[in-house]
Amino acid sequence: MRIRNIFVLLLAGAFVLSTRGESVTGTISITKKLTKRNVTPDVSVYQRGMAVELGKDPKEDPLAFERSRVVLYLEGPGPAGSEPAPQIAQLDRRFVPDLVVIPVGSTVSFPNMDPIFHNVFSLSKAKTFDLGSYDKGESKHIVFSKPGIVEVYCHLHPNMAATIMVTPNRWYARVGASGQYRIDDVPPGTYTLVAWHKSAGFFRRTIVVGPGHDAVANFVIPITEGSDQTAPDAGGQAQ
Amino acid sequence: MMTRLRTRAFLICFVPFAVLLASSFWMIQRYMEAAVGSGVRLSLRENQYSIAQIHARTDLENNRFLKVAGENSALKAGIELLRSAPASDGARRTVEDQLRELGEHMGFDFLLISAPNGRPLAAVIRNAAESGQGGSQLEPFNVASVKGMGAGLAQFGGRTLQVASVPIDQDDENLGSLAVGEFFGFSEFTTPAVLLHNGQVIESNLNGVPFSELNAAFAACNDQSECDLHLHGANWISLPVQSYGGGYLLRSLENVDRATAPIASRLHRLFLGLAAIAVLLALVCSLLASRTIVKPIAAVVSHLRNAAHTGVLPEFAGRPSSIFEIRQLEEIYNRAAVSVKVAGENLESAYLEFIGSLANALDARDRYTSGHSLRVSRLSKAVAAALNLDADDQERIRVGALLHDIGKIGIADSVLQKDGRLTDEEFEIVKQHPVIGRRILEGVRGLSAFIPAVELHHENWDGSGYPRGQKGRETPIDARIVHVSDAYDAMTTDRSYRKGMTHARALEILREYAGTQFDPEIVAVFVNLPREVLTKQAGEKEAPRIAPQPAMAVAG
Secondary structure, three states: OHHHHHHHHHHHHHHHHHHOOEEEEEEEEEOOOOOOOOOOOOHHHOOOOOOOOOOOOOOOOHHHHHHHOOEEEEOOOOOOOOOOOOEOEEEOOEEEOOEEEEEOOOEEEEEEOOOOOEEEEEEOOOOEEEEEEEOOOOEEEEEOOOOEEEEEEOOOOOOOEEEEEEEOOOOEEEOOOOOEEEEEEEOOEEEEEEEEEOOOEEEEEEEEEOOOOOEEOOEEEOOOOOOHHHOOOHHHOOO | OOOOHHHHHHHHHHHHHHHHHHHHHHHHHHHHHHHHHHHHHHHHHHHHHHHHHHHHHHHHHHHHHHHHHHOOHHHHHHHHHHHHOOOOHHHHHHHHHHHHHHHHHHOOOEEEEEOOOOOEEEEEEEOOOOOOOOOOOEEEOOHHHOOOOOOEEEEEOOEEEEEEEEEEEEOOEEEEEEEEEEEOOOOOOOOOEEEEEOOEEEEEOOOOOOHHHHHHHHOOOOOOOOEEEEEOOEEEEEEEEEEEEOOEEEEEEEEHHHHHHHHHHHHHHHHHHHHHHHHHHHHHHHHHHHHHHHHHHHHHHHHHHHHHHHOOOOOOOOOOOOOHHHHHHHHHHHHHHHHHHHHHHHHHHHHHHHHHHHHHHHHHHOOOOOOHHHHHHHHHHHHHHHOOOOHHHHHHHHHHHHOOOHHHHHOOHHHHOOOOOOOHHHHHHHOOHHHHHHHHHHOOOOOHHHHHHHHOOOOOOOOOOOOOOOOHHHOOHHHHHHHHHHHHHHHHOOEOOEOOOOHHHHHHHHHHHEOOOEOHHHHHHHHOOOHHHHHOOHHHOOOOOOOOOOOOOOOO
8 A cells, every 4th residue: 555655656756747737636525325336136145025135245335435436527628538448348237347437539348248138328418329239248339529427228237327427638536445536737727626426416616726736625525514615616725 | 033022012112213213313413414514505605705806806916016017128128139139049048137137026936028929039937946945046948848828827847837928018019928927826725725727636735635536526526616526535615716717727625524513513412312312212111011011911921831830720810900802811711721620620530430430340249348449448538537637638548448459450350259268379469469450550640649559558567568568657658547447347358268257356456466567556546446437338338439529639
């Protein structure tokens, strides 16, 4: 962990030196469980007439999972980027992974790894498509040329769902397990920072990235009543 | 077969009564049982019909539930996929997987997708018996073996499934149909039930009853109708609950015997008790009746048996019977007894007269002995009277004395009427006469009482007499008396070779020989007899009276 942190810092340092850009960093705190995890039950657990409870893994920290599902990005035009070979596989009647973040213009492939047919389609405004049903081993791909949120489903298995977040530029980040995020190589200026969680929604905050110093923005999700975070812009100032 | 009158009378009274009572009670009981049985049957039938109605309502609800399952869009997508790629294993697997998931969620044991033309496309079936422990899984099922599938029952792999079907439509287009099934079970039946297919039992919740036995019992049942059948030694009623089509029929069963058993046993006990009381009454009445009939007859019989035992035929004495027939019987018997007695007496007296006349004839052979038998008889009777013997003895002695020389019939006149002394040989011949006399009397029944007087009247007191040489009181008193009387008369009677002695001289001689020839007691009595008795002549006497006096019993 420590070595990894040092390595990240060294990398960041090298990046800062080479691009003259600053970073946007902060901590995401999630106060309660937000996502209802939907998993197809194993058939062997089925017992007629008995309710089955799923997604109860006591070893997993549910809030860490929630944090990992938060995406941050800066609105507005920016430099294009590319995620190396993003893909959403169909495995064990689930989309794996079920959350993918890509900059606009990226191509996502959908390989079917199950021995049964799957279908991939979306009715989202950002991208409406239907790849049809295809068998094991086949893979189809699609280019996302508009930013936005694309919900992906399977006609054959209604409980399968995945989300693709298409960001307008390459300034986006996902939250690490401990809650930290970092968007590098942001030129000085005033931006709107967006934090998004599928269940909690969008949280916007105006940040100012000054020359020579990073902007820091912390979020508490969801917004609690009476908190100063009701005005997202207020707390976004650099410290 | 010989039976007692009492037994016969009892049986004739009792058996018809008992049979009549028992059979009428039995019939009443059967009738009551039948009445109770039909009542129970009615209530059973109502129960069965209400069960059938509940069953039908459940089916209706199941159908609504199934319609929702038919609107499953994922399944529709699967079917479309399957139609677009009919040869693809993956597509079939996909639909099977969908069916499996659907089945597990909804709790079916069998799911099948068919094309609109009825061709089966994909199916899953539960692999293990419904043990309820989660071990069972839905597995792909080879649809090639499935023919058409509608609603109703079907058999797969030796198990019976209850199947319902729903069409799957996309907009106005029919994509096919979904058939779902559950293993047929009797869990919803609290009563015994069987499932028949074309008249053959294929499922049953009657534990321990083999299907062959059920088949045999149901062979008599007509489809769709109420039916009585005999199973395991009991009467059952069976009603059709539901017909599934295709020859499948569900029938409920109810044990009528068990339902009626409490009432039947109560009735049984009641009637058994009544019958027992009735039979007991009949028994008592029959016993009394037979006793009444038999008692007078038994009295007659015992009287007759007594008569047969003693040889006497006493007449019925006392109050005559109140029963007409019995009284007649007694009277007839009395008349017969009297006539038998009279006939016996006549016969006896005829014999005596005959023998008496023989004695007279004997006396008449010799003028010297004329009247001898009569005189000895009279003297002997006088002695017996003097000895205070009773009347029967006196009479026996009198007649015995009269006959005492009867044996002389067998002695030749030449010896008997010889003048002068007899030779030793001639005397030996004369000495035979007591034995001959005994032989004569022996042959005649009723005269045996006189034998001692005839045979032994020459025995002496000291044992020197003949024929036996008996001593003293060995010789019966009859013979001893006759001996003295005979000697006295012989001494006082004139003979051809000498004149008779005087009475005094004769008595003297008797005294002299008392204790040697004669019994001293009798001699003592004899010599004291009145003189007129001793001297009375036979010729002046009354005619010999031989016929027995009325008081004398006819000895057997």
